[in-house]
Amino acid sequence: MAGLSADSRHHEQRGFGRDVALFSALFALILLVAFVQGSPYALRMTVEAFAYALIAIGLNIQWGYAGLFNVGIMGLILAGSFASLFVSFPVNAAFWASDAAPQLGMAFLWLILAVVIVGLISQSWRVGVPKGLSTALTIISGAIAFMVIQSVFDAPTTAVERQAGWIGGLGLHPLVGWAAAGLVAGLISWVIGKICLGLRADYLAIATLGIAQIIKTFLRNADWLTRGTLTVSPLPWPVPTPLDVGFLWGRSYYLALSAALLLVVYLLIQRAYHAPWGRMMRAIRDNEAAAASMGKNVNGRRLEIFVLGGALMGIGGALLVHFNQLFDPAGFVDLNHTFLVWVMVILGGAGNNRGAIFGAVFVYIVWVMSEPAATALFRLASDLGRDWFDWVPPADLQSRALQMRVFVIGLTITLVLRFAPHGVLPERIARG
Amino acid sequence: MDELIFFVNRGLIGGLVIGSIYALGAVGVTLIFGILRFAHFAHGDVMTAAAFATLVLVGLLSGLGIDVGLPLAIVLLPVVFVLTALFTIGLDRAFYKPLRARGARPVVLVMASIGVTLMLQGLIRIVFGTGNYDLLGGERKVIYRIPTGFRDIVLSQPQALLIILTALSVICLHLFLTRSRLGKAMRAVSDNPDLARVTGISLDTVVNATWVIGGGLAAIAGVMLALDVNLQPDLAYNILLPIFAATILGGIGQPYGAVAGGYVVGFSETLAVFNWSVLLRPFAGVLPFDLPANLSVVPNEYRLAVPFVILIIVLIYRPTGIFKGRVF
The missing domain is CATH 1.10.3470 (ABC transporter involved in vitamin B12 uptake, BtuC)
Structure with missing residues (x-):
């Protein structure tokens, strides 16, 4: 703030008074x-x-x-x-002891896998796949991945709710x-x-x-x-x-x-x-x-x-x-x-x-x-x-x-x- | 065959009905977006307000014993159309015009429209509470059954009228925009406001016409939606996102795009929550896997996610929309 001019310093001070009053x-x-x-x-x-x-x-x-x-x-x-x-x-503790925990872990691995695959497909235009085709493939694979993930998560989440709340x-x-x-x-x-x-x-x-x-x-x-x-x-x-x-x-x-x-x-x-x-x-x-x-x-x-x-x-x-x-x-x-x-x-x-x-x-x-x-x-x-x-x-x-x-x-x-x-x-x- | 008719009833007619509502809303939003350059967040509550205005009018007139074979709410539609159009012009005068005159950025107008939304929501709830109302005044909905030899195709009177009215509105709008002087002026302003002003087009007239069309179509959508489901204060606030998705999908400032976008969003939503295992059930014996009881793309709770995903896909891959709208 080395170059603060007198004018703006004055401006700052006036504003400062207003701040003090309001606070x-x-x-x-x-x-x-x-x-x-x-x-x-x-x-x-x-x-x-x-x-x-x-x-x-x-x-x-x-x-x-x-x-x-x-x-x-x-x-x-x-x-x-x-x-x-x-x-x-x-x-x-009830959750970590139940067998729902590893199931849920597996489901999360699926999720990561799906995200990686769809992510890779969405970048496929970089390796020469036509842009339009790449877009279409991304959308389709995204929809499929979504449905797969949904069904993969279905069983573990119900198991969690039943066994551990x-x-x-x-x-x-x-x-x-x-x-x-x-x-x-x-x-x-x-x-x-x-x-x-x-x-x-x-x-x-x-x-x-x-x-x-x-x-x-x-x-x-x-x-x-x-x-x-x-x-x-x-x-x-x-x-x-x-x-x-x-x-x-x-x-x-x-x-x-x-x-x-x-x-x-x-x-x-x-x-x-x-x-x-x-x-x-x-x-x-x-x-x-x-x-x-x-x-x-x-x-x-x-x-x-x-x-x-x-x-x-x-x-x-x-x-x-x-x-x-x-x-x-x-x-x-x-x-x-x-x-x-x-x-x-x-x-x-x-x-x-x-x-x-x-x-x-x-x-x-x-x-x-x-x-x-x-x-x-x-x-x-x-x-x-x-x-x-x-x-x-x-x-x-x-x-x-x-x-x-x-x-x-x-x-x-x-x-x-x-x-x-x-x-x-x-x-x-x-x-x- | 029964399953197929069930699909027609649930999937196709459902999609057509909600798609018509979105289309009517999106046409207004896209015109306002194109001509006044801001996303009108209060559009949903304008719809709700129109439906409540109809409720009041129906209440006032139901004692007169008018009977033309149609529900009073539909007979009153032209009146509500005009009232809502005037109301939106009033909103513009009171809240948006002063900001435009000051040269505020479009985003400030968006915020003002959010303020207007909240005011409308508050007012409606202060006056009508948060309960459900029935626009038919206690009468039963007329249901048309089209026999097919199997299960009947079922269509309620408001649904049939909604589809017809939407088609009529789109045709009228098309004729207005392509044949009339004012319609051409509107398109000119939407394309290039400065150039339009130089050629002597009155901006005020164009703005008013925009609100008349936008508000009027919102009134039709609101009343028909309230007839199809129940009338409640947050009736239309929840369909704001699908309407915006339809608008952007169709391309900003493109009325035909908005109609197409409305139906695309409506059908995707309905088909995404449709239980596809119903259709596959006849083939249960030949399918290699056990048919789950519920096979929908998205559970019904996540209905709203469908327009959102469409919106995101459009924003990522084609921000100009199908009909090449503007992005600026």
Whole structure:
């Protein structure tokens, strides 16, 4: 930052004051919640908000740095938290003792074999097979491989379900699980990114929306892997749990850990933003053709950032799910885990990580508080309606009141896009 | 032979019905994509909204005792067509036009359309709850049975009408796009907006026409889908992915491609979840292996994976789609 001009330094300072004011207000808001609802409640809310902040940073680097449109956040959160669950949940001895385990191992060998064969066929054009024929062969062999794999997995998975319920975890430390969460989510992002990043931005949105639904369908129906609708709990904590040390301390430890993680991630990402790498990312975002003509590998850099963002989403998801100690694939919905994160990022200010963190914590507090508020509002309205107009409120008023939040999320997105496209903490262009 | 008729009933008619729905949706999405340059994520909820509007109208008019031999929901289709068309123009004015005027990137419009989707979903659920509704107002569906000498070929009235309406819409659309001045203007804007503007085509008119066609066809698809299955708030949100798959498969901005894509996706989906062992059962004695009870390519839970896989294959191997749409 040697060449920072006086003008931009002044600009930075003015922005800094705004940051301080907003974050102080946020801190006061958390204190207020702690005062009204009690410390354990406020601690829980803050931990969850920090987990969302990690996810929001992940989206912020995808969208704010590189302009990549990801609406499959829910799928990455779900995949990441499942990976973490699998790595860190205690070992299910019944499974490893049963003869279903070697059968399942064989099935996985088949899977690897099938992937290798289809992969080789898809590359056959390199050795002179006509491109069209190669494509056709790949699609046909892919379909056959899919059916074979399906039938190969059928027997072992039913055996697992019958003999042991499900396969259980690996019993490693939860922090290893979180790392696995990042790895798996990053891997999924790599595959999606590899396919879609060279194409127009809308395609990425459509593909990510689809992959999220498919990950969810798979984890919901694969009872042998996730216990499906039976759900898995309690997920282990990397710190002493409330059962050992009480709510206040347990949650405080968890909060300290997630705050530390958030801080480390923030500092690293911030450093990357000001590094030549970050400048190149912005150059690609703002003028793709110019960046490409300067010899930058546009799609390669985009893939990098898409994977990095995806990994952060996976880790954030693991943080969130481990904290609640319950893994229920049906509990992941686009609204809470995709669009809420979008509101956080665009409200906070796309391209600014402090904005993403502020947006995440603030929006999450509003989100949590809006549940009782919406219910109260609807109850008041229905009471008035009954007293004044003899209106009979429908029986499912409570659930309808919660739908109010869907509407408000949508309205917020459209209003912010129209009237405050840069959010409350806009991106500050670093010069130098 | 019974097995073959079962296949016709389940596989072919099922594919034709869902394919028609996808085709109607995809034509709208592809026109919007081609002319306004963004993926309209709210299209599914426009369909749902149209179906709920029909529900309200049917409720209001069912007391009048109108009887023309068709369900009221179908009689009201022209009204709902117009209402939905106006509604989508309103959506455009309120949410998309200001962004376009500011020169926002297309991807910002995609996000705005997601916001609109959420607003529509929220509003529909606040007003109607999350329960199931029946658009026929309690009447039984008329079922046509075509005797074949074996099992009957079964087709419900809404299904038959849907297939006819889709065919009619495609013919009308074709005539409109090739014969009328406005239709030609739309194609011109889709091909090259700057050049079209220079030749004096009014962009506003073209945009409005796009929404009328897109919204109107979405209304038909939504009402017919609600007649075929039950009407519920997330009726059409779930078919968004197949519609996008059909659009991209057909080629962005290619209405005929969208129709073809809709049927390809519809048939692949239906045939992928079809239990093929039913067809093979007569040959159980001569087959070298035991016939499993269920022999479908994909289990029914993974139905959604079929359009997704089609989408991925198209994106990898032919991002322009069958009919050479645009990629930019």
